[in-house]
Amino acid sequence: MINKKVANVHEALQGVSDNMTFMLGGFGLCGIPENSINELVKLNLKGLTCISNNAGVDDFGLGLLLHKKQIKKMVSSYVGENDEFERQMLSGELDVELIPQGTLAERCRAAQAGFPAIYTPAGYGTEVAEGKETREFDGKMYVLEHAFKADFAFVKAWKGDAAGNLIFKGTARNFNPVMCGAAKITVAEVEELVPVGTLDPNQIHIPGIFVQRIFQGETYEKRIEQRTVRQRST
Amino acid sequence: MINKKVANVHEALQGVSDNMTFMLGGFGLCGIPENSINELVKLNLKGLTCISNNAGVDDFGLGLLLHKKQIKKMVSSYVGENDEFERQMLSGELDVELIPQGTLAERCRAAQAGFPAIYTPAGYGTEVAEGKETREFDGKMYVLEHAFKADFAFVKAWKGDAAGNLIFKGTARNFNPVMCGAAKITVAEVEELVPVGTLDPNQIHIPGIFVQRIFQGETYEKRIEQRTVRQRST
């Protein structure tokens, strides 16, 4: 078993520097690598390009990096729910590349799986396809989209082991699995680091080969963005 | 819950006919849809095109269809271990398209995921790439390979439920998941059909949306091709 365990978030983030490109898992605030993000805030890196489906909220997730103006460019599919983001974007301080969510997922997976590019129908005929190569297959039009290139991927899993194997919970899975192995170095933080051999080999979502470093996160706030409930009928 | 359960293999194979293209899961004899194959033999369909990593052995798996000369064309990555196959191929009775194993997997996944084609480095510069479009990305050459088109996919899972959710065991997983939803109709046979709600939603390998029909196989021989063991030290 090849040991990927590192002591803490500090050790896990060795080698990060200004102007790097990062992938960050999560959908909204669900399944985001909280500990890694907080460490990036602490390290006060600048000029970052962040590939992440969303950009957090004003005071949580990637919003924290935005507030300190650490991010130069965001590559996302949806960036609502964040006033500071909107301000920086509309003022031109922040470079934003909005791309379809499925394209975002598949450009990550292409990097993970060694594909240089993919053809997707998403965005054909819209400004997303402007300047991009398009092509017809079987009477339908597709846009050529390239694999991402990133320095680090930061993902968050539910459980993991020192071999780097990961299991995700519920919809906190989202982009995390497709970002594993899609950057030069993949850092996984987990809620629970379990002994090697306790995870069922049939039930591992991401085999450790896609993960370079793994650590147990210290705390997880797991903030809920839209708490919606129904009343119990009496 | 949308019910995909059918009573038996006979009902599961409604609509199959001569000259159709089938995908069949399995690697060697591991994880092959035994019940569906046996039914195809019984139905005595002719002129079939079969997309399957291997072609069974002389008296088991797809070898049974070969013996009855039901197969017109095989699309596979490896076809050793089958004398009748080799005879039919070398004599020209059987049309064989050999393609790299990763290409086979990804042409299935492309069909499942709505991609028209993929670029893979596998086979570049070899006869596999002859007549195919090639292209350079970042200094490396790739071959354009198209998504498969198939009428039925026959897969075999370990456990499944009436919603069509599937779980695979060990290396019997192999091509089965990537063929689900990659044909017009996907037929899943399972060793054990469990009540809906008993499978953990976090641990489902293939969600039911990719499966049109599911049934519990009557018997599974699960033959071992190369029994290799070590002796207990005394």
Added chain:
Amino acid sequence: MALDKIGIAKRIAKEVQDGYYVNLGIGIPTLVANYVRDDIEVEFQSENGVLGMGPFPFDGEEDADIINAGKQTITTLPGASFFDSAMSFSMIRGKHVDLTILGAMEVSENGDIANWKIPGKMVKGMGGAMDLVASAENIIVAMMHTNKAGESKILKRCSLPLTGVGCVKKIVTNLAVLEVTDKGFKLLERAPGISVEDIKKATEGTLIIEGDIPEMSI
């Protein structure tokens, strides 16, 4: 009387058929789930990675790890599954989802839709909408017929950046049910108490009126 959001959701719910996998967008579409007939089997997919969504959780039973694409806490029904974003869009791009219901800012008579950006003002992003409209064979748009200023959102050509081209088949607004045809918007139904004349006034795109237009039953 023009329909409210619930009325639109109720009318769209009638389009949902037995055995459908349905993707619901944020806003009015989310409400549709509440009004689907209970004698048919339908499964709801959300692009953030869940199939088989159930109702909102009871107070106190929310799980931060189980949300829908609108980031709302949800529950799952028996037979549900969770998966990653790549597999989620395999379902969408691979045409495994039978019906997509989403909102729009504008729709044009050739079936174009705009719903993700107002240049210089608002840019929330397209989320999964571009993938959905590019691949879904069956798209219903839920929207108000006019904007707050009373201007039509049912247009000859969209003025906003597009989300997809030539993809919308059916539109349910607070005033009408429309079908996108080669010749323009074919008026299928009127909201209760709304006249054909009312709809004509609220529609900038070509409106095709053939014979008597029935009132919706909701």
Added chain:
Amino acid sequence: MALDKIGIAKRIAKEVQDGYYVNLGIGIPTLVANYVRDDIEVEFQSENGVLGMGPFPFDGEEDADIINAGKQTITTLPGASFFDSAMSFSMIRGKHVDLTILGAMEVSENGDIANWKIPGKMVKGMGGAMDLVASAENIIVAMMHTNKAGESKILKRCSLPLTGVGCVKKIVTNLAVLEVTDKGFKLLERAPGISVEDIKKATEGTLIIEGDIPEMSI
């Protein structure tokens, strides 16, 4: 004396480094696992969908659902995982596997390899070999230096249909360890008791001999 298959496997085992994920082909490569130093951590991947392979099972403990790419029954070690064929080749194509060891019928001095087809005679297929050689940065070929008729399999140009072009970096045969360079096969080591002259005779491709050629230690 020329090495036997086990000797070749033992020599290749010395190329395996701590922390490597290794894909072993069928035949001699499979034997390599038995001779890797036990003070380093290595994980074996098999393209049919397993990472963390262990030894063969004890008699009576075989599981038909747990095999390697050679269809042999295997076991797994703690930390192992199973996955589908698409993910397996994501590991391979995505360059996550550190070392690929495979057999060959022929290798040419520009690094081409042929190992899947003898036209008109034998066509077993390429299995995963074309994917492996097209993407692996570190490929070692395990093979006999000559065929049964005594003809060299280390050639100027391959005569059989290729599996991959310009991809082989190192070759371990029953006679020698060779490195593929711009100028030809560089002789790195001799098998015990085998002379440079023996190797010259058995090699059709350009052989580069610089200085004293050490004998292998196995």
